[in-house]
């Protein structure tokens with residue numbers, strides 16, 4: 001988002017927004033609050049569809065507040081959406097790519113126009129603080145635009161190849177990237193805008209038709225993004241939206257033989273199950289998986305400790321530790337360990353936990369009761385295994401009583417053999433350890449199934465060594481804005497290695513869009 005002030009919102013710039021962003025957010029809050037509790041349909045073949053079974057979407061900050069009522073779709077709705085997307089595919093895929101780009105650019109512009117309403121919905125639905133929520137909405141539009149940019153930069157991925165060295169013939173070859181068909185996008189609760197709209201935008205620009213299935217905790221935000229696509233004029237059936245349980249509706253979509261390709265973003269456990277089930281078909285279907293993380297920050301004895309403390313604190317507790325890129329492990333060279341802890345504790349003490357729509361709040365609630373219980377159970381386990389440097393409790397009294405609020409928690413002295421060093425907790429808990437050398441830190445950092453993001457603080461020569469040895473898809477050095485978080489399309493394309501992602505190509509980057517297309521070589525021979 002680029003306001004008249006020239007300010008460009010990204011996760012790196014969001015800490016100092018112009019005043020107008022707050023004013024606009026507050027106006028949108030008043031507007032959006034008047035619409036709470038409404039019923040939202042599925043969106044199939046250009047029509048709203050209502051089912052007999054419904055579910056309520058409640059605010060994690062105050063569970064008395066019903067944000068909306070949504071449809072509990074199942075196998076029947078899955079089949080209807082696949083059929084609609086299948087019918088729309090021939091015409092959409094044959095639409096000149098320039099027209100598709102123009103429609104998707106219109107959708108991105110509508111997202112920009114609605115950024116404050118979408119941001120407010122996310123603050124209420126996910127519990128994101130203001131700037132995180134606005135960032136997610138702005139990122140969605142930028143992801144869609146980035147796919148458009150790549151399509152244009154590559155001339156629609158139509159390229160002349162060499163002519164066969166034949167005499168008496170003119171044998172021309174053209175490489176064309178073509179869409180696959182009906183593309184399924186399953187998104188997680190924590191980035192319901194960017195991780196629904198980003199992959200859907202790429203699939204659509206490429207010429208696929210799309211079905212989106214958001215997380216059951218965050219159907220509203222995803223619906224607002226689908227509305228932007230609808231209002232940009234996409235023909236009926238080109239984008240479809242289904243809500244309902246992953247275990248039934250999601251599974252029915254995965255098992256449907258007419259789904260041609262899939263982008264799943266979510267936990268490693270669910271993603272690996274989907275990967276296996278999606279493979280039970282007559283041929284191999286393209287599968288883009290973006291999974292969890294256990295992201296380390298390494299701090300060298302040469303680090304600027306103020307930058308390290310700021311970056312680690314922001315990445316540990318932004319979105320309440322519920323980012324796939326959250327900094328959940330900190331490995332510090334022994335000579336600077338105490339000095340780093342001395343900086344982290346007061347910085348963390350200053351963080352405000354509370355109603356995420358309020359300006360000064362950094363941490364809102366965690367997403368649901370199950371995450372809240374996870375936090376409590378981890379605290380109990382850590383109580384036996386280590387020492388709390390900050391936090392160490394749930395916040396359940398007074399204003400906190402109706403939501404799922406957790407105290408941001410840094411922990412020391414947990415044995416490096418403890419299981420929590422390798423488990424994605426997805427709550428605001430980060431473990432710290434003292435290490436003897438950078439080599440030891442790197443060995444620990446890489447010794448997990450995950451490989452999403454990592455951060456480093458130290459001298460520049462050390463940073464080069466860190467980049468070369470770290471097994472992760474996005475690696476940051478000396479970044480006070482976030483040790484392991486804050487990627488943005490076109491700047492830091494986002495994707496994981498090992499158990500954190502399947503394609504090896506990062507979203508919002510140079511090589512992402514072709515994942516949604518298959519190559520056809522066209523050889524035309526003329527005598528002469």
Ligand code: NDP
Nearest residue numbers: 188189214215216245246250251266267270290291292324
């Ligand atoms: P989940 O894996 O629990 O759910 C993700 C999505 O999958 C939801 O829409 C869910 O629906 C759906 N689902 C669940 N079971 C099935 C199934 N059998 N078939 C089809 N769909 C299914 O993840 P969360 O929503 O809890 O998100 C958090 C996770 O996502 C973390 O592990 C995080 O690291 C990861 N993540 C990864 C990112 C990346 O880019 N690498 C980015 C953001 C998050 P329902 O809600 O209805 O169960």
